Amino acid sequence: MPQLPPPLTTELVDYVERAASILVGSADASLVPDCVRGVGVRVAASGARVTVLVPTAIVGHTLANLRSNPRLAITTAALPTFATVQVKGTVIAIRDGDDGDRALAARYQARFADEFAWAGRDVTRARRIAIWPLTALDVDVTAIFTAAPDPFARDDHPDRR
Amino acid sequence: MTITLASIDRCFQRTLPGVIATCDRDGTPNVNYVTSIHLVDDRHLALSYQFSTKTRLNLEANPHASLEVYDPLTLDAYRLQLRFDRAEDHGPLFDMLACRIEAISSHTGLSELLKLRAAYVCEVLSIERRAGFIEASPADPPAVERGEGLTELRGMQLVSARINRAADLDTLLTETLAALDEVFGFSHGMILVPEGDGRLVALALHGYGDAVVGAEVRVGQGLIGVVAKTRKLLRILGIDADLRYARAVRAEFQQRAPTGVTAEIPLPGLIDAASQMAIPLLVQDRLVGVLALESRDTLMFSQWHEAFLQVLANQIASGMDRLADDDDDDDGDAAAVAVPAELPRRAFTYYRNDDCVFVDGEYLIRNVPGKILWKLLRAHAADQRTEFSNRELRLDPSLGLPAFKDNLESRLILLRKRLEQKCPEVLLVPTRRGRFTLAVTCTIELIERETA
Numbered sequence: 102m103p104q105l106p107p108p109l110t111t112e113l114v115d116y117v118e119r120a121a122s123i124l125v126g127s128a129d130a131s132l133v134p135d136c137v138r139g140v141g142v143r144v145a146a147s148g149a150r151v152t153v154l155v156p157t158a159i160v161g162h163t164l165a166n167l168r169s170n171p172r173l174a175i176t177t178a179a180l181p182t183f184a185t186v187q188v189k190g191t192v193i194a195i196r197d198g199d200d201g202d203r204a205l206a207a208r209y210q211a212r213f214a215d216e217f218a219w220a221g222r223d224v225t226r227a228r229r230i231a232i233w234p235l236t237a238l239d240v241d242v243t244a245i246f247t248a249a250p251d252p253f254a255r256d257d258h259p260d261r262r
Numbered sequence: 263m264t265i266t267l268a269s270i271d272r273c274f275q276r277t278l279p280g281v282i283a284t285c286d287r288d289g290t291p292n293v294n295y296v297t298s299i300h301l302v303d304d305r306h307l308a309l310s311y312q313f314s315t316k317t318r319l320n321l322e323a324n325p326h327a328s329l330e331v332y333d334p335l336t337l338d339a340y341r342l343q344l345r346f347d348r349a350e351d352h353g354p355l356f357d358m359l360a361c362r363i364e365a366i367s368s369h370t371g372l373s374e375l376l377k378l379r380a381a382y383v384c385e386v387l388s389i390e391r392r393a394g395f396i397e398a399s400p401a402d403p404p405a406v407e408r409g410e411g412l413t414e415l416r417g418m419q420l421v422s423a424r425i426n427r428a429a430d431l432d433t434l435l436t437e438t439l440a441a442l443d444e445v446f447g448f449s450h451g452m453i454l455v456p457e458g459d460g461r462l463v464a465l466a467l468h469g470y471g472d473a474v475v476g477a478e479v480r481v482g483q484g485l486i487g488v489v490a491k492t493r494k495l496l497r498i499l500g501i502d503a504d505l506r507y508a509r510a511v512r513a514e515f516q517q518r519a520p521t522g523v524t525a526e527i528p529l530p531g532l533i534d535a536a537s538q539m540a541i542p543l544l545v546q547d548r549l550v551g552v553l554a555l556e557s558r559d560t561l562m563f564s565q566w567h568e569a570f571l572q573v574l575a576n577q578i579a580s581g582m583d584r585l586a587d588d589d590d591d592d593d594g595d596a597a598a599v600a601v602p603a604e605l606p607r608r609a610f611t612y613y614r615n616d617d618c619v620f621v622d623g624e625y626l627i628r629n630v631p632g633k634i635l636w637k638l639l640r641a642h643a644a645d646q647r648t649e650f651s652n653r654e655l656r657l658d659p660s661l662g663l664p665a666f667k668d669n670l671e672s673r674l675i676l677l678r679k680r681l682e683q684k685c686p687e688v689l690l691v692p693t694r695r696g697r698f699t700l701a702v703t704c705t706i707e708l709i710e711r712e713t714a
Contacts, residue, residue: 126293126328128285133326133343136283136293138395158394162341174283174291183510189290226337229397 107242108148109188117142117151117186120177121216123209125153125238127162130169135162140213140232141205142177151175151188152239154202154209156231164236167192173240179216185248190240198235206232265389267301270340273331274299274307277500277560280331282309284320292316297504299331300359300381306347308381310359321346321382330392334500334560339392344384351380361492365485366501370508414570417445425577430692431585431671432466432678438578439468448555448562450532453543453578454479454486455551455672457629458664462490462552464530465676475679476627477530486554489540493549495572497539497563536560541571543579548667550582586671608687609707612636613714621685630669631677633661636710638700639688643708652696674698 109117123139141154153175155163167173176187198206210232217227273280279295286292294317298310307329311318321327325346332339350356360378367376421441428434435453442448450469454462464477482491489496498504531538535556543551553575555563611620618628619635627635634655641647652670656663663670678690687704 124281124283124293124295126283126285126291128283128289128291128326130289132285132287132289132324133328134283134285134291134293135328135341136281136330137392138281138330138339156394159339159392170289172290174293176293176295178295183506185294187293189292226396229399230337231394231397 103247105245105247107190107245109144109151109242109245110148113186113245113247114144114148116179116184117177117188118144119212120179120186121209121212122178123153124174124176124178125155125163126174126176127166128170128172129166133166135166137163138230139175140230140235141202141209142175143202143205149242150193150239151190151242152202152237154198154206154232154235154237157197157234157236158231160236163238164195167195167238173238175240187246187248188240188242189244189246190242192238193241194237194239196237196239198233198237202235202237203233206235265340265391267304267307267386267389270331270333270389271301271565272333272335272561273340274301275334275499275561277334277503278332279503280329282317282330283328284317285324285326286316286320287323292320296329298359298362299329300355302355302383305386306383307342307344307386308350308355308359308383310363310378311349311380311382318382321384322349327384337396339395340389341392342389343387345387347383347385349380349382355383356381357492358494361488361494361496362498364482365488365496365498366504366508368482368488369484370505370512372508372512376508376511414446414566418570418574420445421574422577425574425581428581428585431582432675434578434581434585435466435675436468438574439466442555442574443468446567448557450535450557451553451555452477452530453551453553454490455582455669455676456481456490456549458669459629462486463676465551465672465679467530470531475683476676479530485538485540486552489542489554490549490552493542493544493547495539495541495568495575497537497565497568499537499563500560501538502534502536502560532556532558534558537562539563539567539571541575543575543582545579545583550579550586551672553578582672583667586667586669605704606687607705607707608685609709610636610639611709611711613711615713618714624684626684627677627680630661630663631673631680634673635677635681637661638690639706639708642700642702643706648700648702649693650698650700652698 123142125139126134126136128134137155137159139153139155143152171192173192174187174189176185178185214224214227217224279297280299282296283291283293296309300308302308327344329342329344330339359381363378424437424441428437439451442451452464452467454464457463460481462479464475479486481487485496536558537560538556540552540554542549543553609622616628617632619626619632681688689701691699691701693699
């Protein structure tokens with residue numbers, strides 16, 4: 102899986118911000134991880150900082166982990182290609198979501214439902230994944246990994262992510 | 263209420279990918295999808311590892327993992343805390359997961375490239391429902407639960423009775439498929455039999471409209487072929503999602519290193535199936551057929567179906583074996599029936615190199631059934647014979663039937679159905695046990711060639 106240095110390129114910014122699936126990974130100081138789904142990503146103009154939105158109702162374990170370990174992983178994907186972009190970094194700020202975040206999450210919710218429909222699934226419930234209230238996590242990007250479905254990855258590639 | 267793995271079984275039926283987070287020894291988390299999760303027992307899960315991933319490396323360095331899975335009907339999310347236990351690269355669990363991957367990879371032309379490397383077995387430390395992931399609404403239709411238990415037992419009794427009543431192989435196969443639809447709602451099914459040359463041929467189909475009897479699958483290809491090869495039941499839910507993923511992998515392979523990628527193999531059945539199940543029909547260790555069921559409903563087949571369908575499969579296999587040797591010891595005189603004049607003309611061409619028969623230039627049948635047809639047509643042309651017996655076919659060394667378990671009855675059914683579809687002027691009509699008539703209502707021209 103290719104590793105790229107920050108910042109995110111224009112092409113990657115576009116892919117990340119339009120993702121229909123957002124995964125957020127964290128871990129506490131004793132290396133016990135947690136994962137949760139995000140509902141929006143915004144990339145700063147510099148391409149070196151991202152904000153990921155997580156519904157407040159489900160962000161509890163992530164926040165607990167961040168108190169002892171600020172590192173975060175964010176994976177974004179689109180179903181038709183199964184390609185993923187994983188951004189790793191350090192959380193520098195945690196705040197409540199605002200109206201702009203809510204609008205971003207609403208657009209994500211629609212894309213999430215569209216991908217459900219593309220996959221032939223019933224979208225009734227997909228249209229109601231929780232998107233409010235939100236917690237916004239600002240992350241300084243330290244590494245970027247891109248991957249297609251990757252049958253070529255080998256054990257001798259130590260930088261694979 | 264304590265949530266058990268069994269109570270969230272639907273989450274592991276491959277219809278929606280799960281999410282797994284791991285962490286390296288430096289404290290950097292990693293998060294990714296996991297598509298294949300298998301319940302090992304009430305405390306363990308197995309994750310399939312096809313490609314090298316950071317997830318695998320992290321698990322080996324730090325056994326803690328967090329998994330989020332989703333109920334495909336309600337979209338409820340569940341958070342599972344895991345501890346990596348062991349990697350298995352052989353044994354029954356590995357073989358079962360490998361079969362599932364092989365069924366997909368062989369279908370999509372990736373047999374040599376997309377393989378299971380290991381099953382990663384993890385202990386489940388805790389399970390909790392992720393409250394608040396989805397907003398509840400009173401307008402939600404209730405999740406449909408499938409009735410299990412006594413309903414299926416009663417249904418099994420009914421299907422079993424029909425299997426038992428069947429007087430010939432054709433009736434056994436067609437009645438079984440019809441009963442599986444009537445009783446259990448398995449609306450698309452087929453039974454295939456091995457031809458002995460690495461192929462399976464569909465002998466009976468249900469729910470496919472005008473689908474052609476005689477459709478073929480090579481052993482080892484796709485779900486049915488893999489079941490024939492491994493002789494193990496396979497149930498794949500969300501096969502549409504699996505195929506989408508495999509095709510994405512295939513596209514990636516073709517772009518980066520096209521060698522090793524072969525053409526996607528068209529297989530008989532629904533083009534938009536969402537779930538499939540195939541069960542080997544075995545008599546002792548001998549494969550007598552494969553029962554294949556499929557549905558556009560992602561969740562059509564449950565683990566419970568595996569149990570009772572395997573019982574029925576045993577009965578079907580025994581019935582097939584019993585009816586396969588349907589001979590009549592009465593060597594009654596073969597009657598000669600004159601063919602009326604002024605009939606339509608059908609030209610049959612036999613190719614000796616592959617025992618293939620065409621009628622009016624269109625493929626009809628090949629191999630042993632082709633040889634049988636040619637023998638019957640020549641006998642008819644020579645002395646107007648119309649009455650034949652299974653026994654005389656078995657005694658004819660030129661047909662190349664094996665001395666034991668020759669599958670003759672299956673081959674005659676296939677030939678009969680192909681003639682009904684492609685040349686209704688020449689029919690095989692069963693008369694009594696082990697005997698049949700060649701009913702001809704056309705003038706026949708016979709052409710014999712070495713090769714096409």
